[in-house]
Amino acid sequence: MKPLIREKRKLILDKRCITPNVISQIAMLIDKEVKELGDNDRLLVNYSIDSTDNSSYESQSAQIFATDGLLYSKVINKVVMRFSSIDYSKNVEVQLLQSEENEHGENYITVSGDDPIWVNGTISRLSELALSSEMQFGYGKWIGWTMIILWLAFIIPYWKLFVDARNTYPNTAIALLLVLVIPFGSFFGTLNLIIYMQSLWPSMELQTGPGYLQIHAKKRRTVYWIVTCFVIPVLLTVFYDIFKSKVWH
Secondary structure, eight states: OOOSOOEEEEEEOOSEEEOHHHHHHHHHHHHHHHHHHOOGGGEEEEEEEEETTSOEEEESSGGGGOTTSHHHHSOEEEEEEEEEETTSSEEEEEEEEOBSSOTTOOSEEEEEESOHHHHHHHHHHHHHHHTTSEEOOOOHHHHHHHHHHHHHHHHHHHHHHHHHHHHHSTTSHHHHIIIIIHHHHHHHHHHHHHHHHHTTSOSEEEOOSOGGGOHHHHHHHHHHHHIIIIIHHHHHHHHHHHHHHHHHO
């Protein structure tokens, strides 16, 4: 008689950079479970890959995730692995999705079956592999506050200059430009820049394909260069001027 109770465990993945090596290891572990059951007629197995170039691939073999295959030649935005016995005594599903926010838990691993020991052991091994991936650091708040500080570093001396300039251009279009367009335009421009910068660190990132096609990574390298060469020196200058004005005046 079949057990009346089946156990199901689910792990939601978030804030991770998933590499081809991690994907391959997860696939090999699932493939090992498939081979242990032996009789392929009693199994439902499917591995699928969706690429950013609108091509998709499916297979019943874990070789689709081979170390010299699609994961290294294509930029992948979705990976799905499903394995189930016909009688549903053992089931595994893994979904990895490139996600900006991952608000609805689109990235997950689920394991269910009749044997609680098998369920807990399998979810534990899969979790260990998935969580061995690099954390995706949340730079959102840090980036937001940095951009606001830079905007203030611009707008505070600007207003000091404007006080003198408005006496030179009273009641003219230039005065309107100085009062409204530049301050508010720069503020909304800063907000849009914050949104763009935050998008460079997606909640879940699949780091697949050749390096020159990994757009997020390329843009981040550019940002690191700009921050190192320009932003940090500007901030240091601003803080130094503030400190000097407080200490020596």
